[in-house]
Amino acid sequence: MDYRMMARLRPDEPNFQPFFFFDPSLDPPRWRPVSPPKHNAPHPPAGVPTDKIHLLSWNIDFTTPLAEERMTAALKYLGDLQAEHEKSDGSPTVIFFQEMVASDLHLINETPWVREKFYMTDLSGGHWRSYYGTTTLIDRRLSPERVFRVPYKLSAMQRDALFVDVKVEDSVIRLCNTHLESLASGVSRRPVQLKLASTFMHGTNGSSNDNTGPSKDAISLPTPQAAILAGDLNAFAPEDAVAPGECNLEDAYLAVGGTEGAEEGFTWGYQSPSEFAPSRMDKVLFSGRIEPLAFRLMGKGLKIRVDVRNSDEEENDPADDPFEDIWVTDHFGLVADFRIEPREGN
Template structure:
């Protein structure tokens, strides 16, 4: 992996499945002359799904396969009844997850993916985002957090959306997994602040360059990005400490759950702790959040994946006494997913 500027935007490609290739294959969207554009004049709405799929639980392939089947059904049902385009944010992906995503028929047919390999991650697991191919993608970039022992980052997708007041607007969708555990408590405010600077503007590096009257990137791997008209961030924010409650407001971000009348410390709020392993000792809480700013309003929010299990065979072909019909149902993941519907509007509350 190339040397990267921390707290700066590093552009990466995104990919589409070219079924006209011989053989059909995933191709870089920026370089393939065979790319068929699915982009249409979109509705000014985004259907956002965010889900952390536990990277360390057993039966990873069975669990991710069940998650993808479940999501495929959700997306199909949504498309039958709504015009908004779907963006799916995954956290705690591993290499096998990326393989399974690429092999999934509904993903191949209708979605871009930001990662085919874990080459843009900084640790054992990472984030990836799926984007409805009817949306117009301007760029994809990552910002690795300088203040992180767990090699976390924010993955951003810039969408080119219609705007009644001008020709087009940039809507930035950000996917992040903030620092975990008690040791991460002092780092999470710093990390979200960095992410929020890319939501409100062009990021801390561009701001420093601008002050120096120099708008060139500081490193050949980094890029300058535009100030977005609107921005949405979602993911596992590990918000279990009392100090975490005030971080979004300090970063001038609105919380979709709270804006729509949700209350903290209620059953409705909890996104983690109901399906976690027995050895986990943290209490159930709202670790996952959807935040936003700028020219966008949240229309709805709900949780998904509650009670979802995957069937795992216990049969071992090396065991002559084994029963081929023996199985166990396991939680797909320890987190509930989140779904939020947004409308992009003219003007900005930056």
Template sequence: MFPTIQSWKRGELAPQEYHTFRDGLWHPVEARESTIPAAGATAPRSLQFAVLSWNIDFMRPEDDARMASALKHLRGLVAGKPVPSVIMLNEMTKSDLNLIKQAAWVREGYNITDANTDHWESASYGTCMLLPRTLPLTTISRLHYPNTSMARDGLFADVALPGGRALRLCTTHLESLRVDPPRRPAQLAAAALHLRQAHAGILGGDLNAIQEFDEGLPGECGLRDAYLEGGGREGDEEGMTWGYQSGSGQRERYGLGRLDKILFCGGALKLLAFERFGMGVLVEDEGAASRLVYGDLEKAWVTDHLGVRAEFRVEVPEEKEGAAEVQDGETPIVEETPAQVKTREEGSETKAEKSPDTQEPAPSTSS
């Protein structure tokens, strides 16, 4: 059995199962403290792969029709590609998970972290990853943030590398809105600390970067920003991921924002490419599409966010003769940066309750 909302401890990694499809059913697989790769998978010394992250707005109506079109678009982005693609999803609902489980291309090529909502704190939405079957998974875990009023967490998946090392993947949806003191610094610092304990780490998700301090958070947490590392510039329209597909009123009030990011750490990782996706993807069901276009929403977009995609290569050097292997959970822990210590301590000590005097709106209450 795995921890559920009744047994996990806030601020500690809680192991959970992942799910694989065989014999017509989705089956739970215990990955905790296991070095057994997924079926047919081996630990590669050099691995090239892609990471896609997308927030599918849970608040817009016609959820099933929107998710069906989003899944079709994702299939077109990963099918037939020469490298495996990890898919990180934010604001998933129970019905979204059902559609994911029904998709033939997911059943054939992917394991999924969540087949139900058992490990989510929120009853409304949560995070999920689709992990290629070719990747040897060793651990799946979830970190429920200590300082959150929106049930936010970080979902981790470890991929086995030679010598007992791991590539650690994380998807997260950081706190929305503006509060004083802010919650996002402590949340990202907590996720980054776990990433930096692995041989290489990658984080993707809706980071709700809506304030000036958000721009510096990745660097303060020891993480590199794939968009910037790939030559992008902060503030350029080409990097924005929110606002293009929101209602015109929100777009005029808040402008465009680079809310969604892919961050990484570890000298073994090499960034090969970065791009956005999802621009102009519309609901294909005509009835649902007609019902979606109301108020100031000009088109039946599947979500208000664009997705982000990065391609990486991770390499593990040959072991020197007589060198001891690094076992799971024994990778050297990188010291926290001063900013991480500060944000962690602030996050654990403050309740950061909302008040009318400190609360300001963000582009979306769910963004």
């Protein structure tokens, strides 16, 4: 963890960072950064569908033991989903992860299908403010323009919003991967955090809290045609239900016919013991000229079988089952498909 980088991050402002692609032509083959000008990035092939985006978002619990085994299983599951998607719709994919730790990032950047087909925003936690954070994978058939983080000043848990701008035709689509403040301790913070993220989604430039106005970095950001925000919003309180509307954001689950408060939409509370009731903690929100086509949950009931024998014990009872099934994570993941509407005047 580069704590010098952490100290330089400006809260409530865009902090630009590079993104990376795996270059097999290097000796040895390795990930390399892409920073403007992006002359060293691979160009998207001709004929790429430019009117749709396939989004996946998943919080992989960092507090549960066997992190590497669980993340390995999650990546295998996602790789299978991606292969199925490529055989059917085939639209470009973006994947949001929350609660990543260093071992997760290593496993992601070692995964063959990720190396072959995706850009990655983070190879290390150097742009996080804590030992865990968010990372985003962007289909290499898309054209990323910039990546920036907006650390939430009002956050005891050092949370942030990770933005990626992708160019589609002549328009900018802004993608936001975020993890809002957790549970009861964050009830008063989450609406403020979501409001800040929404200002960048709408293109009305975030501004600093010292009354000096927007920074030059905020002013340099283009206004997107549309924006999508997804992640673990820790939404379980009444304030969380109304916050998206107060930020002029639409809810993809509701837009495609889901019902608020219906158990079928709950994403958390079934795969982890808790004092809190199940709820729709994870959401996909959007704004601008973009239309949700489909929404579903993924990863429900996903477990791995692990050896729980204690190697320090001199003897193990042969009658005991040495294996146990454990949840890969405590959250269900989200899958949403969007169609990008034509620009006005086209």
